[in-house]
Amino acid sequence: MTIQSNQAPAKSESQVGCLSVLVRLAWIFGGFLLLFGVMFIAQRKAPLLADISFWLFTFGLILLRFVDIKFLKGETMDNHPATLKHWRRYSLGLLITAGCLFILAKILAHLKLIS
Numbered sequence: 870m871t872i873q874s875n876q877a878p879a880k881s882e883s884q885v886g887c888l889s890v891l892v893r894l895a896w897i898f899g900g901f902l903l904l905f906g907v908m909f910i911a912q913r914k915a916p917l918l919a920d921i922s923f924w925l926f927t928f929g930l931i932l933l934r935f936v937d938i939k940f941l942k943g944e945t946m947d948n949h950p951a952t953l954k955h956w957r958r959y960s961l962g963l964l965i966t967a968g969c970l971f972i973l974a975k976i977l978a979h980l981k982l983i984s
Contacts, residue, residue, distance in 0.1 A: 889941040896934045897946070900963060903927065903970055910974035911983040923974075927967040931960045 906923035910916070935956055937943035943951040977983055 889937065889943070892933055892937045892941055893943065896930055896937060896959075899926075899930045899933070900966065903967055907970050907974040907977070908983065910971070911977035913978045913981075916978070920971075923967070923971060927963060930963060934959050 903923070903926065906919065906926060909919040910923060912919075934943070938951045938953065938956050945951050945955055
């Protein structure tokens with residue numbers, strides 16, 4: 870006689886799906902792309918477009934992290950389940966970093982150090 874378990878089978882690594890992996894890689898490495906935004910802002914070729922793109926990309930990363938945690942069972946960098954507390958910390962850190970980079974880009978643009 871066999872006893873049936875009421876537990877749902879645990880998801881294996883292959884069942885997680887590539888969407889969650891892509892989203893996780895995007896929010897982890899997407900912050901580095903903000904450096905390219907600094908370059909575009911400092912070049913002064915399309916200032917309004919560069920500024921808007923920079924901030925849309927920043928808020929897009931924050932939204933991506935939220936989607937990762939809320940809907941894709943996101944994890945922290947050390948593979949623990951992420952919570953909205955992690956999202957708030959990520960958002961605050963990214964906004965502070967983006968703000969500092971934006972100010973740096975505007976200073977570089979004003980000094981015309983990058984053409």
